[in-house]
Amino acid sequence: MAPGEGSVAIVRISGTDAAAIGRRLFAAPGHQPWDSHRVLYGHVVDPASGERVDEALLLFMRAPRSFTREDVVELHCHGGLACVQRVFELVLAAGARRALPGEFSQRAFLNGRLDLTRAEAISDLIAARSRRAAQLAMAGLDGGLQRRLQGLRARLLDQLAELEARVDFEEDLPALDAAALVSELRGVCAELEQLVAEARQGELLREGLRVAIIGSPNVGKSSLLNRLSRRERAIVTDLPGTTRDLLESELVLEGVPLTLLDTAGIRDTNDPIERLGIERSRTALASADAVLLLFDLTAGWTEAEEALRQQVPPGAVLLIAANKADLAGVTPGLVSADRSGLGPAAVALSALNGAGTDALVGELLRRCGATTAQGLQVALNSRQRDLAAAAAHSLGLVLQAAAQQLPWDFWTIDLRGAVRSLGEITGERSLKRCWIVSSRASALASERRSRQWT
Ligand SMILES: Nc1nc2c(ncn2[C@@H]2O[C@H](COP(=O)(O)OP(=O)(O)OP(=O)(O)O)[C@@H](O)[C@H]2O)c(=O)[nH]1
Ligand SMILES: [Mg+2]
Structure with missing residues (x-):
């Protein structure tokens, strides 16, 4: 269609x-x-x-x-x-x-039907490239994220109310249990830090990974791409230098969307077309989230492979895999420490018959952090993550003020900052927030005062 x-x-x-x-x-x-x-x-x-x-x-x-x-x-x-x-x-x-x-x-959103996290979940649901990403978006749309964040914000507001009441009416109120307050703030801060850490996994499920397969000519890169894509996507021949151009294949492995890049085998060559292809291989290498460095077991791990390893950017996940296990008589699968002759390979496989490819995929996803992503219930997007990190940072400052035993107003400034950042994630209006805080604080104080007087 x-x-x-x-x-x-x-x-x-x-x-x-x-x-x-x-x-x-x-x-x-x-x-x-x-x-x-x-x-x-x-x-x-x-x-x-x-x-x-x-x-x-x-x-x-x-x-x-x-x-x-x-x-x-x-x-x-x-x-x-x-x-x-x-x-x-x-x-x-x-x-x-x-x-x-x-x-x-x-x-x-403007008419109060949705909070911001749900509005964002709609676009995530539409853009979802895997069932798992769609489930995560649905959890956001059902308000899972909103409830969790509002719960954390409400806990901070309670503590803020306690503090603000002390700033205004210290002498009328019983002494503040600072240790309990600090422990509550620590609890919220730890939850926020966990959400920030998990955001990367959510991003992985939503946006997927770009994985470049690189290696010398003829090691089996295109065969591996075809094997993982389950179709004859790339041309495979026994002539080194077969792949000249960058080839992309989109697939979903264990719920994670992947863009696999088959690249031209990297070597010194005078062929101008092959050289252009090799330039593209290097660009793909530089921009990939993860790199599968493949080598041929019958040729072994050579200086050419070592030179390629040096070119992998520091931020990318690197997985070294030894191919043509069938020809070398090597058992396919994860390489244990005592298996010599495999160089720095973490996995041995045969792209020709498929043996060892499950181990390869499992190890790649594990190294990219995708395995833990499977259990995620909610995940922040990058805007939400930055705000949650800002809230956690502000709470860190409150805890510092507490450790230094500074006066209450030093605590409230950053606590207000944390509440504001959390409110921005769900799109709470700031005026409403200030009103809630001040009215809660004075209500708390007057309730306490009336309790003392009766
Ligand atoms: N026996 C065996 N042969 C393999 C395996 N993987 C690839 N081959 C063969 O190796 C040759 C090269 O495979 P390709 O997949 O084209 O290798 P490539 O790395 O893409 O090569 P270039 O595109 O030239 O860089 C072909 O004849 C494949 O059939 C394997 O695991 N076992
Ligand atoms: Mg190829």
């Missing part, structure tokens, strides 16, 4: 004029009532000429019972490109404008 083509397409209109536009363009036969959340059958009609443009269904959702909390009309049309385009043009001519990317979610 061509992109943009499908059996059904939905044109969604949101806002105060949505119902009027729907009524203008949609002719429903008989006496079908325009009730909210009821499907009408009929035709999209050009109001200028009366021409029937498509046979369609119309769904009207009256505010606030819609995704955006505005009046929403959905036209469920046939999905051919020309057909949808025509309906779309009629909707625009009737007074609507084209929605910006993510605008429905933005409106849902």
Whole structure:
């Protein structure tokens, strides 16, 4: 199917004029009532000429019972490109404008239907390249992340209220249990640090890994790409220098989306085309998240391989694998320390018959941290991670102020900072937050005062 083509397409209109536009363009036969959340059958009609443009269904959702909390009309049309385009043009001519990317979610957020973490989860769900990434996005959409962050923020607000009450009404209140407060802040800080650490795993499931297969010519790089992709993606011959260009293959291994890059075997050559290919191999090597350095067991680990190892960027995960185990009479699988003759290889395999490739994949994912990612319930995206890290940093400063026994207002400054950062993750409004803090603090103080007086 061509992109943009499908059996059904939905044109969604949101806002105060949505119902009027729907009524203008949609002719429903008989006496079908325009009730909210009821499907009408009929035709999209050009109001200028009366021409029937498509046979369609119309769904009207009256505010606030819609995704955006505005009046929403959905036209469920046939999905051919020309057909949808025509309906779309009629909707625009009737007074609507084209929605910006993510605008429905933005409106849902602004109208209080979604917090920011859920709005972001929608785009993650749409972009998910693996079932596991989709599950993680669904957990975000169900509010798992929001609840966890709001829980942490509420715990900080409680402590902030205690502190602020002391700043304003110290003499009226019982002494603050500073040790209990510090232990509570430590607990929240540890949870935040864990979320920050796990964000990398979430990113891995969402965005996947770029894995470059590099090595000397003829070691079996293209054979390995074909084996892992389960199809004849790359040309394989026994001639060194077969692969000239960079070849990408997208696959999902154990829930992790991978982009495998087959590269030209790196060697000194006078062939100008091969040299261009080798340049691309080096670029791929520099930009990869992980590098599979493959060598041929029948030729052994040579200086050429050692030179390649030196070129792997320090940030990339490196896995060295010995290929053609079948020819060398080596048992495929993870290499244990006592197996000599395998150089620095961590895995021995045969790309030809597939033996050892499961061990290769397992070891690669383990080294990239993907194995622990399997158990993740929620994961922060990079924006959320930065804010959580900022909150943890602010809490660290509060704990320092506590250790130095500084006055309460020194504690509250950074504690407020931590609460603000957490609020930004879910999109809490700052005014509301300040009001909650101050009203809670004074309520706490007056409650305590009245308790002392009675
Ligand atoms: N016996 C055996 N032969 C293999 C294995 N892997 C690859 N070969 C053979 O080795 C030769 C080269 O394989 P390729 O996959 O083209 O090697 P390459 O590293 O991509 O080579 P270039 O593209 O030239 O750099 C082919 O004849 C393959 O069939 C293996 O595990 N065992
Ligand atoms: Mg090749």
